[in-house]
Amino acid sequence: MPENLLKGKVGIITGALDENSIAWKTALKAKEQGAKFVLTNAPIAMRMGAIKELAEECNTIVIPADATVVEDIEKLYTEAKEFLGADFDFLLHSIGMSPNIRKGKSYGELNYDWMNKSFDVSAISFHKMMHVAEKMDIMKEWGSIVGLSYIAAQRVFPFYTDMADAKALLESIARGYGYRFGKLKKVRVNTISQSPTKTTAGSGIGGFDSFYNFAESLSPLGNASADSCADYIVTMFSDLTRMVTMQNLFHDGGYSFTGISEDIMEKFQDL
Numbered sequence: 001m002p003e004n005l006l007k008g009k010v011g012i013i014t015g016a017l018d019e020n021s022i023a024w025k026t027a028l029k030a031k032e033q034g035a036k037f038v039l040t041n042a043p044i045a046m047r048m049g050a051i052k053e054l055a056e057e058c059n060t061i062v063i064p065a066d067a068t069v070v071e072d073i074e075k076l077y078t079e080a081k082e083f084l085g086a087d088f089d090f091l092l093h094s095i096g097m098s099p100n101i102r103k104g105k106s107y108g109e110l111n112y113d114w115m116n117k118s119f120d121v122s123a124i125s126f127h128k129m130m131h132v133a134e135k136m137d138i139m140k141e142w143g144s145i146v147g148l149s150y151i152a153a154q155r156v157f158p159f160y161t162d163m164a165d166a167k168a169l170l171e172s173i174a175r176g177y178g179y180r181f182g183k184l185k186k187v188r189v190n191t192i193s194q195s196p197t198k199t200t201a202g203s204g205i206g207g208f209d210s211f212y213n214f215a216e217s218l219s220p221l222g223n224a225s226a227d228s229c230a231d232y233i234v235t236m237f238s239d240l241t242r243m244v245t246m247q248n249l250f251h252d253g254g255y256s257f258t259g260i261s262e263d264i265m266e267k268f269q270d271l
Contacts, residue, residue: 015094
């Protein structure tokens with residue numbers, strides 16, 4: 001990758017939990033490419049992870065914020081701008097959580113209060129972050145906002161239950177706000193639909209290992225790693241993608257457009 005793609009750019013990266021997370025790897029790549037940024041996560045997630053270690057490595061600070069609370073986002077943006085000394089060039093929304101999945105609820109057994117929590121944390125928070133950014137007029141022209149999605153937003157993956165609905169909502173919000181922010185300030189908004197990835201959050205889904213291996217066998221390039229996803233996010237933050245907006249961008253080694261593969265067919269030949 002060319003050097004200094006993000007030189008002079010500033011922003012916010014949410015959701016870095018540990019060294020396996022895509023947001024964590026994005027922070028390291030963004031620093032390599034010359035960006036300056038603030039890290040943030042919900043207070044409970046900060047207690048679970050090691051985000052302060054990442055902040056030290058990236059010469060930055062961590063500002064606790066619950067992305068479902070508008071007042072927290074306002075405080076985050078105010079303190080981040082004070083630290084960074086400028087409005088933002090980029091925002092990464094890497095936030096997702098489903099109590100129903102954690103509790104092993106099937107799609108026909110969902111707890112609706114938990115479902116609403118899934119939507120608020122995993123999707124509506126994306127809208128709130130952009131709404132507050134618009135209200136505070138804190139995004140620079142031609143800035144870039146990226147959310148992380150998954151192909152279950154378009155296709156049925158039974159184990160993904162209400163998170164599939166949350167990701168579909170996330171992608172819809174990206175289109176709606178992408179149009180609005182584009183007209184207002186030429187800010188682009190996109191989602192990246194990543195391969196199944198061995199992060200702390202992803203590995204907590206029932207049957208993850210089996211599906212990870214299935215996707216690896218189906219994708220002509222294999223599963224995209226968290227590192228390569230971080231590279232892709234950096235390019236979306238850069239000026240090289242200034243005319244890309246309102247898109248859901250598949251970053252999955254070709255999985256999303258592969259019907260069948262030789263590897264999968266071989267597994268069924270003797271059945």
